[in-house]
Amino acid sequence: MQQLVRILSPVSISQNRTPPNPDTNFLLPTCSHACELTCRSSSSSSTTGSTFQKLQLDTLAPNRNLVGKTFCSAGAWVHPLSSTESHSHVEEEKVGVLLLNLGGPETLHDVQPFLYNLFADPDIIRLPRLFRFLQRPLAQLISTLRAPKSKEGYASIGGGSPLRKITDEQADALRLALEAKKVAANVYVAMRYWHPFTEEAVQQMKRDKIQKLVVLPLYPQYSISTTGSSIRVLQDLFREDKILSGLPVAIIQSWYQRGGYVKSMADLIEKELQSFGSPEEVMIFFSAHGVPVTYVRDAGDPYKDQMEDCIYLIMQELKARGINNDHKLAYQSRVGPVQWLKPYTDEVLVDLGKQGVKSLLAVPVSFVSEHIETLEEIDMEYKELALESGIENWGRVPALGCTSTFITDLADAVIEALPSAAAMTTSTTVGESNSSNQDPVGYAIKMLLGSFLAFIILLAFPALKNQSI
Incomplete structure (x- = not known):
């Protein structure tokens, strides 16, 4: 998030x-x-x-x-x-x-x-x-x-x-x-x-x-x-x-789940592992973008199941190539006071350091393009945290970008x-999006009241203000 x-x-x-x-x-x-x-x-x-x-x-x-x-x-x-x-x-x-x-x-x-x-x-x-x-x-x-x-x-x-x-x-x-x-x-x-x-x-x-x-x-x-x-x-x-x-x-x-995607990810991981002195000792660390738990629990979001299945498929492809490294999945980019999918990337990095993991390869599995969450969050924030936690060798798989396969x-x-x-269906649904046209006075009152209540919410949850995004 x-x-x-x-x-x-x-x-x-x-x-x-x-x-x-x-x-x-x-x-x-x-x-x-x-x-x-x-x-x-x-x-x-x-x-x-x-x-x-x-x-x-x-x-x-x-x-x-x-x-x-x-x-x-x-x-x-x-x-x-x-x-x-x-x-x-x-x-x-x-x-x-x-x-x-x-x-x-x-x-x-x-x-x-x-x-x-x-x-x-x-x-x-x-x-x-x-x-x-x-x-x-x-x-x-x-x-x-x-x-x-x-x-x-x-x-x-x-x-x-x-x-x-x-x-x-x-x-x-x-x-x-x-x-x-x-x-x-x-x-x-x-x-x-x-x-x-x-x-x-x-x-x-x-x-x-x-x-x-x-x-x-x-x-x-x-x-x-x-x-x-x-x-x-x-x-x-x-x-x-x-x-x-x-x-x-x-x-x-x-x-x-497509074979081309799975193989492309495995290719990038296999290549980056070779940059380590002892590739077989490297922990493959999948960091996926998180979502609030309520999305999965209450709204039926299949993201968590699909992510776990995605990691399974990639690791099966790597094992077929003779790569049997340990791996871990965690979720990054949580925001605000609500509970997000666990385990959290930052917490897992600290734990891995305590467990004696010395070499780690970060894999941004839910991103196919470089952006703020790979270039700043993973490459800067998480790398620094990992090194501070005792991990000595850090690597990161690039996003797929325009990889030909x-x-x-x-x-x-x-x-x-x-x-x-x-x-597509052409049926229309009347909802709140046009409420301002139907009742401009009522809409203005709602906006004023909403601004006030929103301010109160922010005072109650300062994490919304202070968290980096």
Whole structure:
């Protein structure tokens, strides 16, 4: 979550973006239903839904009773068949691929508005329905108070996030990989909390008259707070547009289990191990981005199960190559007073030092691009903590970036998803997002009251102010 908090860029009053309707849950998995996925949109007045068909891309590791019960192998989900018929030949259509990512402030001036956008997202700070009017006032206060500390972090890595540049490079590489496989496609980048926003990418797709779309989140594992949030925004935009509502779309929900990804990660780990004097003695330390426990326990977020399965698959690949090093999974970037997934990266590093571990290779397993959480949090903060705790030899696996095997596998995933694209639902949901238009006086009163209550909350929980993001 620290990534989520680190990456947010504050928005000035003119830049502040109204968060999507918090009552709309798009593609939120329900863990109690085996092999069935349901898309639900609900509000206080209406509930609409449609069951998604599953496009199987790969099979999960054997004897692992994890994500399969929810995702049937966590591949791509696509909308059910509609009156919109797909063309029989991909080559005859204008194909688009939409890469979803978090986004990040490109300059220090962007940090506060970026943070505002992050905290204004109801999938990041999940308030009870009764208190949802506090969302934006609370986001404004938290982003304002956190901005100075966050700016220090971005200043230490060059004054801004490299995420957009890297994602643009990945988009170009993916386009070329698709061309090499005889699929001509326009590849677009949609950031959740900073430019280019999802809305910008969608408008460009309309101008280009895209006829079929594959949505590809650049998050290997699914979480409500990352892939789920980005797709919810996309669904809202498609609902409100007559042209887009009929566009055939396939959505790849998660792809951590794909052979290309697993092998690419194993390749990077194997290479970095050789930089140590005694590679066989190195602890492989997977550090994943954390999420609040309530997401998993109460909202059915499959992230924890998918992450554990991801580590299993990578280690199985390494063992097949004769690499039998010990490994450990921990979660980084926790924020605020609530409980996050454990064990925490910082606490585990201290414990490993006490246990006598001398060589450690950090693996940022949930990130495919370098950004604040790899360049500053892992490379600086965690490295310093590890050395202080008694670990003598430190290494870090780079993010996948534009690694050829990784990009080629993403191209294969896109091609596999294309035949199953179908139109999104066009049903609309009335929620809180338009409350200001319906009752401007009541909305203003809520904002004033919300600002006051948000200030009281911050006084009660000073950790929200002081924690680095």
